[in-house]
Amino acid sequence: MSKASEVISSGAEKLQQSLNGSLEGKKVAQLASVTKDYHDPKNRITTDYGVVQSNTDEWLKVSTDDHTGPSLLEDHMAREKINRFDHERIPERVVHARGAGAFGTFTLHKSLEEYTTAGVLTDTSRRTPVFQRFSTVLGSRGSADTVRDVRGFAVKFYTDEGNWDIVGNNIPVFFIQDALKFPDVIHAGKPEPHNEVPQAQSAHNNFWDFQYLHTEATHMFMWQQSDRSIPRSYRMMEGFGVNTFKLVNKEGKAHFVKFHFRPHLGVHSFVWDEALKLAGQDPDFHRKDLYDAIDSGCFPKWDFGVQVVPEADEQKFEFDILDATKLWPEEEVPIQFVGQLELNRNVDEYFTQTEQVAFCTGHMVPGIHHSDDPLLQGRSFSYQDTQLSRLGTNWQELPINRPVCPVMNNNRDGKGRHTITKGTVNYWPNRFDSAPPAKPEEGPHVAVDYPAKVEGMKARLRSKKFREHYNQAQLFFNSMSPPEKAHITAALAFELDHCDDPVVYERMCERLTDIDLELAQNVAELVGASIPQKAGRPNHGKTAKNLSQTELQPKNPTIETRRVAILIADGYDAVAYNGIVAALKAAKALPFTIAPRRTPIYAAGESKESGKGVKPDHNLEGMRSTMFDSVFVPGGADSVATLRKNGRALHWVREAFAHLKALGATGEGVELIKDACALPGMDFSTSGEITDSYGVVTAAKVQPQSFKETAQMAKGAKDFVDAYLWNISQHKNFDREMEGFPMMVAF
Numbered sequence: 040m041s042k043a044s045e046v047i048s049s050g051a052e053k054l055q056q057s058l059n060g061s062l063e064g065k066k067v068a069q070l071a072s073v074t075k076d077y078h079d080p081k082n083r084i085t086t087d088y089g090v091v092q093s094n095t096d097e098w099l100k101v102s103t104d105d106h107t108g109p110s111l112l113e114d115h116m117a118r119e120k121i122n123r124f125d126h127e128r129i130p131e132r133v134v135h136a137r138g139a140g141a142f143g144t145f146t147l148h149k150s151l152e153e154y155t156t157a158g159v160l161t162d163t164s165r166r167t168p169v170f171q172r173f174s175t176v177l178g179s180r181g182s183a184d185t186v187r188d189v190r191g192f193a194v195k196f197y198t199d200e201g202n203w204d205i206v207g208n209n210i211p212v213f214f215i216q217d218a219l220k221f222p223d224v225i226h227a228g229k230p231e232p233h234n235e236v237p238q239a240q241s242a243h244n245n246f247w248d249f250q251y252l253h254t255e256a257t258h259m260f261m262w263q264q265s266d267r268s269i270p271r272s273y274r275m276m277e278g279f280g281v282n283t284f285k286l287v288n289k290e291g292k293a294h295f296v297k298f299h300f301r302p303h304l305g306v307h308s309f310v311w312d313e314a315l316k317l318a319g320q321d322p323d324f325h326r327k328d329l330y331d332a333i334d335s336g337c338f339p340k341w342d343f344g345v346q347v348v349p350e351a352d353e354q355k356f357e358f359d360i361l362d363a364t365k366l367w368p369e370e371e372v373p374i375q376f377v378g379q380l381e382l383n384r385n386v387d388e389y390f391t392q393t394e395q396v397a398f399c400t401g402h403m404v405p406g407i408h409h410s411d412d413p414l415l416q417g418r419s420f421s422y423q424d425t426q427l428s429r430l431g432t433n434w435q436e437l438p439i440n441r442p443v444c445p446v447m448n449n450n451r452d453g454k455g456r457h458t459i460t461k462g463t464v465n466y467w468p469n470r471f472d473s474a475p476p477a478k479p480e481e482g483p484h485v486a487v488d489y490p491a492k493v494e495g496m497k498a499r500l501r502s503k504k505f506r507e508h509y510n511q512a513q514l515f516f517n518s519m520s521p522p523e524k525a526h527i528t529a530a531l532a533f534e535l536d537h538c539d540d541p542v543v544y545e546r547m548c549e550r551l552t553d554i555d556l557e558l559a560q561n562v563a564e565l566v567g568a569s570i571p572q573k574a575g576r577p578n579h580g581k582t583a584k585n586l587s588q589t590e591l592q593p594k595n596p597t598i599e600t601r602r603v604a605i606l607i608a609d610g611y612d613a614v615a616y617n618g619i620v621a622a623l624k625a626a627k628a629l630p631f632t633i634a635p636r637r638t639p640i641y642a643a644g645e646s647k648e649s650g651k652g653v654k655p656d657h658n659l660e661g662m663r664s665t666m667f668d669s670v671f672v673p674g675g676a677d678s679v680a681t682l683r684k685n686g687r688a689l690h691w692v693r694e695a696f697a698h699l700k701a702l703g704a705t706g707e708g709v710e711l712i713k714d715a716c717a718l719p720g721m722d723f724s725t726s727g728e729i730t731d732s733y734g735v736v737t738a739a740k741v742q743p744q745s746f747k748e749t750a751q752m753a754k755g756a757k758d759f760v761d762a763y764l765w766n767i768s769q770h771k772n773f774d775r776e777m778e779g780f781p782m783m784v785a786f
């Protein structure tokens with residue numbers, strides 16, 4: 040039985056969990072009640088109206104052995120089958136159409152009752168079930184995962200008091216301040232109207248035209264041009280609620296709040312060339328990465344935190360705290376980490392779960408409220424509205440969207456209504472006093488409007504702090520490490536190179552002078568714009584913490600779920616191969632054997648007749664280095680001689696080198712590495728010593744005892760395994776890039 044069907048058929052287990060009384064179990068049991076097991080041996084094909092069929096492969100026809108005659112209209116089974124197929128598709132999401140989802144659990148380790156009455160944020164004994172969907176924004180449902188784009192980070196908490204949705208992104212700010220601009224920013228970013236080009240990317244005239252014309256977007260486009268928009272994995276990015284919300288406590292006192300999720304695996308990204316290639320080589324890379332990690336029991340985890348500002352302090356900042364184009368620097372408002380989000384179960388079926396899940400920022404539980412953030416206010420209208428056209432009136436009844444607490448009201452009928460409500464009235468008030476609204480005294484689960492004083496002119500106006508658009512764009516750029524700054528420069532140069540209207544790239548280079556003159560000059564030179572001579576405004580020089588990814592790394596080095604390719608051919612060194620496989624597995628990494636063919640490969644001294652050998656996971660053409668985090672080449676004179684004559688093998692190593700990945704080699708394997716990247720300034724081991732040169736770890740003569748199973752990953756480690764695995768844990772070797780090595784090899 041497949042893993043997937045085991046999950047589906049574990050109904051008894053799921054019901055047991057529900058009997059445990061946990062809230063987590065409630066959602067699982069609720070879904071189990073509408074889940075069928077396709078692999079149950081008792082199953083037989085039926086029509087949708089339940090009649091068992093004996094042949095669903097041939098349309099009923101008037102035929103003989105010699106002549107195929109007309110198909111008959113009376114074949115209702117056939118018409119039903121085609122008819123259901125014809126209507127399988129629903130409209131894709133108007134934005135964030137491409138995504139992947141999973142189930143999980145939210146736990147709280149510190150109560151926030153000082154700020155809120157919401158059970159999900161105050162009851163530390165709860166395990167709240169969640170469903171999370173990650174996404175790209177601009178591309179269609181069938182577009183690639185690794186494009187340069189913002190990533191959606193949407194979490195549905197099935198709480199005891201109703202559903203709470205945080206519909207966030209992996210970037211803490213947004214392009215616009217007022218929801219009314221959303222159709223414009225999305226039209227400008229999506230494929231252009233005349234030819235529907237390009238798909239899933241911002242590298243085109245209209246996107247950048249919009250950015251220039253909307254100075255409020257300046258901060259966000261800097262994030263969008265940074266490494267944040269090419270994440271290595273959904274599991275390795277932060278999540279932000281972006282908008283400002285309010286928490287209200289039992290005294291009715293309000294605090295402004297921003298929500299944060301910080302990944303245990305650290306924040307990591309691709310390099311651009313890698314992301315570009317993967318978009319063609321493996322468009323489902325992120326989707327598979329998430330599924331495989333959960334399937335293998337390496338559950339992605341995020342620390343959940345809040346930034347809280349008392350209502351009275353609203354005006355104490357130089358920016359408006361209701362402006363979604365601004366972040367709250369951690370120096371000014373520290374994040375309090377109070378909980379953990381873990382994803383621990385894959386979906387059973389993509390369509391009914393990941394596709395039909397529907398989020399809405401208006402889904403809040405008592406104790407969590409709207410602020411006057413004008414982007415949030417409009418969003419809460421938009422999501423409800425869009426679900427009506429995407430999923431229909433009864434979208435909240437779909438199993439994935441149903442709350443785990445009771446639902447009762449007078450919203451009735453509509454297409455596809457499931458619930459059967461018994462009773463003779465469907466309005467309030469009614470003569471039976473049935474289904475009345477609750478009284479506030481009944482408990483904190485009852486939604487009560489929080490009275491807030493509002494004054495102002497009726498006008499199409501934003502307050503004056505909303506009109507400052509550059510300080511945080513500078514703050515972000517100043518806070519980047521040198522490689523991150525170089526990546527932003529290169530990203531802007533790539534994007535503006537795709538804009539063929541000079542007005543667009545000239546103006547954008549002018550706009551960049553409002554952030555940093557040197558950045559503007561470097562980009563202008565690369566894209567052929569006039570080189571700006573004067574800063575649009577002085578750079579204030581300030582920085583803030585935790586904006587650079589380099590500061591967001593795991594406390595202890597880890598290579599959990601890192602994919603490591605081991606290149607071998609006949610005659611490989613079995614001691615090195617087996618040793619590295621064991622060490623990687625012990626560290627929960629995923630070793631993959633790659634060889635010129637997928638039939639068994641024999642170690643040095645092992646004969647074909649012995650019938651053993653290693654069956655590779657892939658051949659050299661089936662995969663590319665882009666799909667792995669590191670490449671290891673064990674010794675073995677014949678194996679390495681074969682690989683050195685193979686251009687594809689050489690390209691594997693060279694490309695991984697240029698993509699800044701850790702490389703490891705022992706024995707003769709060092710020669711293949713040298714063929715690929717022996718540049719002036721690179722060092723390689725020549726005897727028993729371990730050489731770590733820009734993350735390329737080599738040992739020309741290696742003792743069997745060097746391949747110990749449990750690695751002590753550490754910088755400058757003397758042992759081969761310790762040094763090599765430590766380099767994998769660092770994700771990329773940016774010193775290699777700063778020395779200019781990648782640009783010296785052909786990849």
Ligand code: HEM
Pocket residue numbers: 131132133134135138172173174190191192193206207208213217218219221222280281282363396397398414417418421422425426429
């Ligand atoms: C803070 C800024 C915003 C963030 C963080 C954000 C985030 C998201 C995310 C994560 C999704 C995908 C949800 C899923 O996985 O199903 C989404 C979808 C969507 N967003 Fe936003 N969004 C923002 C602004 C807006 C605005 C201003 C509007 C409209 C005024 C809007 C309208 C939509 C719509 C219509 C969808 C499609 C929903 C669906 O079909 O299920 N968003 N957004």
